[in-house]
Every structure is written in structure tokens, then in C-alpha cells.
Amino acid sequence: MAKNILHVENLTMQFGGVVAVDNLTMDVNEGEIVALIGPNGAGKTTAFNAITGVYEPTNGAVSFNGVQIIENHPQGKMKKLYAGKNADKYKHAMTKTPDELTKLGMARTFQNIRLFKSMTVFENVLTAKHLRRTSNIFTATLKLNHKEEMRMRAETDELLKLVDLYDVREEIATGLPYGKQRKLEIARALATDPTLLLLDEPAAGMNPQETQELTKFIHYIREKFSLTILLIEHHMNLVMDISDRIYVIDFGEEIAEGVPAQIQSNQKVIDAYLGVSEDE
Amino acid sequence: MWNKNKRLISNLIFVGALLLTLVCIELFAPPTSMWFSVLRKVCTFSLAAVSMNLLNGFTGLFSLGQAGFMLLGAYTYAILTIPVEMRSNVFRNYGDSVINFQMPLVPALILAGLIAAFFAFLIGLPVLRLKSDYLAIATLGFAEIVRGLVQLQNFGPVTNGPDPINMFTAPKNIMAYVAISGISILIIILIINSTYGRAFKAIRDDEIAAEAMGINLAHHKRLSFIISSFFCGVSGAMMAMCNTSVSSVSFTSAMTYQILLVVVIGGIGSVSGSIIAAFIFYASSEWWLKFLDLETFTASGSKVPLLGPGFRMVVFSVLIMIIVLFFRKGIMGTREISVYDGLMKIRSLFKGKQAVKEEK
Ligand SMILES: Nc1ncnc2c1ncn2[C@@H]1O[C@H](COP(=O)(O)OP(=O)(O)O)[C@@H](O)[C@H]1O
Numbered sequence: 001m002a003k004n005i006l007h008v009e010n011l012t013m014q015f016g017g018v019v020a021v022d023n024l025t026m027d028v029n030e031g032e033i034v035a036l037i038g039p040n041g042a043g044k045t046t047a048f049n050a051i052t053g054v055y056e057p058t059n060g061a062v063s064f065n066g067v068q069i070i071e072n073h074p075q076g077k078m079k080k081l082y083a084g085k086n087a088d089k090y091k092h093a094m095t096k097t098p099d100e101l102t103k104l105g106m107a108r109t110f111q112n113i114r115l116f117k118s119m120t121v122f123e124n125v126l127t128a129k130h131l132r133r134t135s136n137i138f139t140a141t142l143k144l145n146h147k148e149e150m151r152m153r154a155e156t157d158e159l160l161k162l163v164d165l166y167d168v169r170e171e172i173a174t175g176l177p178y179g180k181q182r183k184l185e186i187a188r189a190l191a192t193d194p195t196l197l198l199l200d201e202p203a204a205g206m207n208p209q210e211t212q213e214l215t216k217f218i219h220y221i222r223e224k225f226s227l228t229i230l231l232i233e234h235h236m237n238l239v240m241d242i243s244d245r246i247y248v249i250d251f252g253e254e255i256a257e258g259v260p261a262q263i264q265s266n267q268k269v270i271d272a273y274l275g276v277s278e279d280e
Numbered sequence: 281m282w283n284k285n286k287r288l289i290s291n292l293i294f295v296g297a298l299l300l301t302l303v304c305i306e307l308f309a310p311p312t313s314m315w316f317s318v319l320r321k322v323c324t325f326s327l328a329a330v331s332m333n334l335l336n337g338f339t340g341l342f343s344l345g346q347a348g349f350m351l352l353g354a355y356t357y358a359i360l361t362i363p364v365e366m367r368s369n370v371f372r373n374y375g376d377s378v379i380n381f382q383m384p385l386v387p388a389l390i391l392a393g394l395i396a397a398f399f400a401f402l403i404g405l406p407v408l409r410l411k412s413d414y415l416a417i418a419t420l421g422f423a424e425i426v427r428g429l430v431q432l433q434n435f436g437p438v439t440n441g442p443d444p445i446n447m448f449t450a451p452k453n454i455m456a457y458v459a460i461s462g463i464s465i466l467i468i469i470l471i472i473n474s475t476y477g478r479a480f481k482a483i484r485d486d487e488i489a490a491e492a493m494g495i496n497l498a499h500h501k502r503l504s505f506i507i508s509s510f511f512c513g514v515s516g517a518m519m520a521m522c523n524t525s526v527s528s529v530s531f532t533s534a535m536t537y538q539i540l541l542v543v544v545i546g547g548i549g550s551v552s553g554s555i556i557a558a559f560i561f562y563a564s565s566e567w568w569l570k571f572l573d574l575e576t577f578t579a580s581g582s583k584v585p586l587l588g589p590g591f592r593m594v595v596f597s598v599l600i601m602i603i604v605l606f607f608r609k610g611i612m613g614t615r616e617i618s619v620y621d622g623l624m625k626i627r628s629l630f631k632g633k634q635a636v637k638e639e640k
């Protein structure tokens with residue numbers, strides 16, 4: 001059995017009375033490409049945010065590389081409001097901030113692209129190298145970190161060449177065409193040296209040809225950087241092409257899990273996507 | 281690479297020429313010239329504006345505590361540099377000063393910055409959790425509290441209570457001001473261009489993305505706040521030198537707004553913009569427009585209409601409104617001055633005209 005990279009257990013995220021993610025349990029193993037799919041508003045992005053430390057989940061636990069990174073149970077006002085399951089299972093409360101998780105080797109992209117808008121393509125990627133610095137504010141100001149700075153710049157250029165963005169390195173990031181902005185966001189995530197890459201709808205807004213290129217690109221970076229990938233996607237062709245396994249959620253709850261062929265023929269999934277309501 | 285060197289060299293030549301001009305003014309301008317008082321003020325507020333820009337423009341934190349940190353710097357500097365024999369005279373209402381030594385100028389300046397930075401360190405943790413407007417209100421409140429506290433009778437032996445402090449070391453020659461301001465601004469530029477500067481800009485551009493890229497928000501915001509406050513403290517000390525007297529009444533929130541205005545006019549996110557704006561702002565308000573406040577009579581003896589006390593501020597405010605209307609992003613936007621690019625632009629303009637002439 002391959003080594004477990006991400007283990008999500010009974011994860012529940014509740015906003016007021018809305019249960020956006022409900023008791024989600026999933027595993028991602030080393031080297032796998034796993035897709036998280038579901039209709040719009042199913043809670044996929046919210047699950048990402050709870051795993052990466054943006055939100056504190058209401059209940060549940062997450063481990064990364066065999067180390068627990070997140071655990072929570074309903075507290076305070078949520079004690080009364082809680083509408084999910086397993087309310088008494090977890091006793092501790094711990095969360096890491098997104099930057100701590102990125103340091104541990106978790107990197108992500110965003111559904112609505114979030115590039116550093118005043119910076120060039122080159123600077124966007126270079127900024128993501130800041131977290132692996134050994135310099136402090138004094139050595140950096142006095143340029144005593146010259147060697148490290150040069151190394152970071154060289155690595156950034158190398159990465160830009162790898163992902164085919166070197167020719168636009170001096171352009172302002174947000175001026176790039178949409179497809180390249182998505183690619184740049186992936187490159188920026190790669191610059192943090194991740195072991196697990198989380199992609200939130202990387203093909204959104206792409207045409208079929210671009211989508212096909214993206215499929216190849218994701219395979220390529222997985223090999224090149226020995227990555228494990230968890231992705232959210234709507235383009236079914238891409239998902240079925242690329243994924244080793246798929247989790248399907250609807251209204252925050254997992255409704256199916258399996259290899260692409262199993263998912264394609266799963267009646268619950270078909271119903272969810274066709275919009276059949278549950279009590280019919 | 282070659283182009284980058286050319287830019288650097290032409291900028292260095294420009295700075296050199298500027299320094300030479302300042303030396304010439306120092307040596308050859310008549311002692312009564314307005315240049316002296318204006319340039320001292322420009323140096324002081326350039327530094328205040330650049331350090332505010334580091335926090336507000338480059339890190340995206342809207343703080344209005346500048347007057348408070350400048351006050352801390354000014355008082356620290358002034359208290360530490362009064363000659364020992366003058367102390368009982370300055371602190372006559374409180375018997376004597378509790379501090380009984382005199383520090384040289386440079387260590388006192390550094391300490392002025394450090395005290396301001398220390399207070400930033402203390403309030404940074406709770407205050408920087410607040411977002412935008414709330415941060416502005418909290419820092420504004422901090423400045424007012426500091427101003428109230430130093431006036432307290434209980435602190436008299438240290439701060440001289442509500443009485444002004446004077447008799448401290450205050451250099452008169454402008455090169456001293458240019459050196460203090462220049463070195464401080466150079467350090468800020470080095471920070472902005474370092475890997476930390478990139479992290480600050482990332483936070484300004486998109487906090488969520490910056491955090492996802494591994495940038496510790498709390499740590500970096502606090503760092504920027506402390507650095508900015510350090511240099512605010514130094515500029516406060518410079519202000520003390522300018523005025524040769526320190527009193528808490530001059531460190532009002534109106535002063536913070538003035539610095540903010542300089543930052544906005546120069547361009548939020550441009551160091552050279554802040555310096556240019558500080559020059560334009562103080563040269564025109566304290567010098568070039570001074571004649572508007574004087575009642576003037578024409579040769580025939582009739583009074584020139586409108587000219588008189590207060591009219592200067594009217595014209596000045598109108599000018600500021602015009603600048604803000606025409607330069608939405610300030611004079612420099614987020615760009616920096618580049619002599620080389622400027623020259624190339626002028627050359628291309630010139631060539632263009634020549635080409636047109638030749639065609640005719
Ligand atoms: N910060 C929030 N506050 C309240 N409700 C939220 C918040 N974030 C997401 N939701 C709700 O959670 C549900 C799931 O949203 P989301 O995770 O974005 O879905 P998707 O699967 O399309 O990515 C939606 O109903 C949304 O309104």
C-alpha cells in the first residue's frame with residue numbers, strides 16, 4: 001500500500017445554520033491524482049479551505065504525511081447550532097495557519113485566480129520562494145543573502161522555463177491571457193516545494209484544446225516534481241482522463257468514491273448531476 | 281543586465297548632482313534664505329512620508345499612528361541630548377530631570393527610533409488584527425493617548441509635562457538633515473527591494489494568496505509596522521531638531537493627515553514620489569505661496585484684492601485638489617523615478633520632432 005499523504009476524517013464545516021461540508025472522509029495516497037467533484041455549491045471549495053487552514057472546521061480532523069494538522073469539535077455557539085454528525089468524537093482543538101501548512105509541503109491554487117496583481121510573472125513566482133529563506137530582515141536588507149537571492153532567482157527562471165512562461169517573465173501577471181494566469185498560479189504553488197498540490201478548478205474558463213494541454217501539463221508536473229495531487233474540476237473529460245480515484249460530494253456529503261469507470265456508471269452521481277432531488 | 285546598470289549609474293549621477301546642488305545651497309545661499317528652513321522640513325517629512333508609505337503603500341496597512349511615533353522619537357531624542365548643565369533649567373518646574381547624562385546625536389537618533397519601534401512592537405499584536413478602517417481608528421487613538429500621556433504632571437521629571445523641551449542638540453546645517461534622511465530612506469529602499477519587501481507587497485496585493493504561499497501574515501505585518509515606526513521615530517527626532525523645541529501640542533492628528541496627503545500626492549507605493557511630494561508640499565506652503573498672506577499694495581496705492589492672512593491656505597488647498605484630480609494615482613503612481621528612462625523618453629521626443637522637420 002502506498003504511503004498516505006492526506007487523511008481527512010469526519011470533516012464538517014458549518015456556517016451559521018448552513019452545513020457546507022458534512023462529515024467528509026477521504027484519503028489521498030502518495031503519487032495519486034484524486035479528484036473531488038460535485039455540482040455547484042456542493043462544498044468543494046469549502047472543503048479545500050478547511051483542509052488548507054483558511055477556515056477552522058467545525059468538527060473533524062485532518063492529517064498530512066501522517067502528522068495531525070487539524071482537529072476541532074463544536075465549540076461555543078456552535079455547540080447548540082451544530083447540525084452535523086460525530087459531534088462527540090473529537091476532544092481537541094488545533095489548527096495550523098495556511099502559511100504553516102504551506103511550509104509543511106501543501107500548496108494550492110484558487111478557483112478565482114489570486115495572483116499578486118502589481119507584480120510581474122517572475123516576481124509572482126519569486127515571492128513564493130520567500131518561505132524557504134534562511135535570511136532574516138537584517139541580512140536581507142544588507143544584501144548578505146546575495147547567494148541565496150541569486151539561487152532563488154535562478155530557480156525561478158528554471159521553473160518558468162519548465163512551465164513555458166519564461167518568455168512572459170517581465171509582464172505584469174494579471175495582464176496575461178486567462179489560461180496562462182492559471183498556469184502561473186500553478187507555477188507559483190510549485191515554487192513553494194510542495195509534496196501535495198491542491199488545484200481548485202484549474203481548467204475553469206479554458207477551451208477544449210487548452211483543457212487537453214492542461215491534462216498533459218498536470219501529468220508532467222506530477223512526474224517532474226514527484227507530486228501528489230488533489231483537484232476540484234468541472235470538466236468531466238479532464239477528470240475522467242486524469243484521476244486515479246474520484247470523490248463525489250453533493251450538499252456537502254460524500255455520495256460516491258471510486259475509479260473513473262465506477263463513478264461514470266454510478267446512479268447517485270448521475271442523479272446528482274442531472275439535478276434529481278433526493279426524495280424522488 | 282546592461283540596461284539595468286545604465287539605469288543604476290544614471291540614477292547615481294542624478295543623486296550625486298542633487299547632493300552637489302544641496303552643498304552649493306548650503307555654502308552660497310544667503311543665511312536668511314528660505315532654502316534652509318524649507319529643506320530641513322522637506323528632509324524631515326520626506327522620511328516621515330516614506331516610512332508611512334512602507335506601511336500604507338507597500339504593505340497595505342492603513343495606519344494613522346504617525347504623529348504618536350514621531351512624538352515618541354522627538355521626546356526621546358530631545359530628552360537625551362540636553363547638555364547636563366542645562367537640565368535643571370529646562371526641567372525647572374519639576375526640580376530636575378531624572379536623566380543626568382547627555383548622549384551624542386547619532387546614538388540618540390537611533391534610540392529615538394528604537395523607542396518608537398518598541399511601542400509599535402507592543403501595540404502591533406492586538407492592533408494589526410484589525411482590518412482597514414478599524415486599524416486606522418485604533419492607531420489614531422494610540423497617537424492621541426501618547427500625546428495625552430506625555431503631558432501628565434506625573435511624568436514631569438522625564439517629559440517636562442506640558443512644558444516644552446528645548447536647549448537640546450539641534451544641528452543647523454542642512455547636510456546633517458540630508459544625511460539622516462538620506463541614509464534612513466536608503467535603508468527603507470533596500471528593505472523594499474529585498475525578499476521581505478516582496479513579501480510585504482504580496483500581502484498588500486492579496487492577503488489570502490500571500491498566506492497560501494507561506495508568508496506568515498502576523499509576523500510580516502508586525503515587522504513592517506515596527507520598521508515603519510522606527511523611521512517615524514527618527515523623523516520625529518528630526519522634527520525636534522528643526523523646531524529646536526519639542527512640545528506635545530505639535531504632534532496632532534492633523535500632522536498625520538498632512539503626511540498622508542504627501543504620500544497620496546506622491547503616489548501610494550512610490551518612494552521617490554513621496555520625496556518629490558514632500559518638497560512640493562512644504563516649499564509651496566511655507567515659501568512660494570507665502571506672498572499670498574501679505575497685504576500688498578499696487579504702485580498706485582490700492583490694495584490687491586484677496587491677498588491677506590489666510591489666503592495662502594485657500595490657494596494651497598485648491599492646488600492640492602487640482603493635483604489629486606489630475607493625477608489620480610499621485611504624481612508617480614507606483615513607479616519610481618528613473619533618470620535613464622526619462623532621458624530616453626526626451627530623446628525619442630526630440631528625435632521624433634527632428635524626424636518630422638526633416639520630412640518637411
Ligand atoms: N464563508 C462562507 N460563509 C457562509 N457560507 C459559505 C461560505 N463559504 C461557502 N459557503 C456556502 O457553502 C456552500 C458551498 O460552497 P462552495 O464550497 O464554494 O461550493 P463549490 O462546491 O461550488 O466549491 C455554498 O452554499 C456557499 O454559499
Ligand SMILES: [Mg+2]
Pocket residue numbers: 044045046111
Ligand atoms: Mg468552488
